[in-house]
Amino acid sequence: MTQGLAASQGALPSSMDRPQVYTWDPNSNSGKPLFVLSEKGAAFDYHYIDLLEFEQHRAEYLAINPAGTVPTLIHNGLTFTESTEMGEYLDAVIPGPRFVPDDPAQRYAMRLRCRLTDIAAESISVIGWNNSLGPMVRSKSPEELERLIARIPTEERRVSWRRASQASFSEQQLADAQAKVVSYVRELDAVLAGSPWLAGADFTLADIATFANFYSLPLSNPDACPEADVPHFIDWLRRIYARPATMTTFALARSIATRAFTVADLLGVKSPKDAS
């Protein structure tokens, strides 16, 4: 499950220093380190962890991240497991363009946005589980599913995966989650009406983290983002889809994030596929 990726620029001095990223598709938290490294033009090793096969709960993976979450980054012998904070680490240590603003007030705005996006991502995740991931997972037999869930290391996450695999969200939970997504997209649109990027004049980790969670919305949840209602949000999506690093990253997708190419088409963004 290892795939070496050597970008044409930014090779690091020793193999010891080459970031090792263990994660799923470039989607939600899994996407954050992949987008940052691609934006840096950095060489890294991508170890694909197939969430649909519950590979994040296999002993080999738990040996490097006992909580069984994705992503995990290993760099210079150190292990990093929180995707938002991992972004700041990678930004500081990997050469290339910077995605953390120099100005302390803008850094605050960036971190606040990352935190708010992490909260909104919980609602995105409820809907995603119900509509996408749940059906994918439920293609397995109940016995196989129970066997896979039984090895999840914490009770809290066993409950989440069992609920998700049984599609047991209530109508009320789904309606609440949808209302929160709609409200958050309107909030993003209002921010983007006042500045080109989420934390001000520059593209930052706030844009990367938010895009990683919201890139599929026009396809997966069009009711949450009609262009007439949230034009600045849709324009922001288009501008990020048009960044070369975005499509380099989505080219790594093997599963859920392959939908990004459909979204790019929907938005009328020229993708690398068109260019070939």
Place this chain on the structure above:
Amino acid sequence: MTQGLAASQGALPSSMDRPQVYTWDPNSNSGKPLFVLSEKGAAFDYHYIDLLEFEQHRAEYLAINPAGTVPTLIHNGLTFTESTEMGEYLDAVIPGPRFVPDDPAQRYAMRLRCRLTDIAAESISVIGWNNSLGPMVRSKSPEELERLIARIPTEERRVSWRRASQASFSEQQLADAQAKVVSYVRELDAVLAGSPWLAGADFTLADIATFANFYSLPLSNPDACPEADVPHFIDWLRRIYARPATMTTFALARSIATRAFTVADLLGVKSPKDAS
């Protein structure tokens, strides 16, 4: 409700630059900016917001922070409302000793610890509401309480305050919260067995944020921290209580955080009161 505090050092060039802190006692999130500013030896204005009088839901306060949360920091015309991220902002802009490590891996450790402490603080808060804040709030008449709760700006927080004011946590919720606190204190103890401070060799925002949530534990929840079980945690509390800035900050307490002097006595730490 404004109290001017002019420390003897660190006065800033103009009144425009003097941080304005709107918050309750130095306790939990409210404590974070107060401890940081005291550690910096910085001059700031402290606007006391009495949570027990629900002053955070008064129109004057909602005008500066519509969410009605504490703390709020106003500095150079900008408003900051997230206490963890506020700490990094203050550290960057206020002269004096630094509490964010230079090394990116240590910064990651610091931010990860702040995040984990924020999660653990939810369990601390359940127990605190049940044992301390709830009884304080319930000294009001039911009519007065309902009037105060009705003006809370979000339904989510109206529910929380109503539950807290009615002490309606279940036995199971309280037991789960206590188990999480016990487990987190053991985790802190294990970290402190390996390094003097929570993010390594230096005292950082991780120590400040965690102390702000755990300073009262030997008094308010002694079962969670017997010295025989968590000696490094207790030693860490003693070392923070012994810092001059800690007692300067607790001297601002008018309500719940006055218990800090009792805790200092319990721990055998000489407080500024003893020195006078």
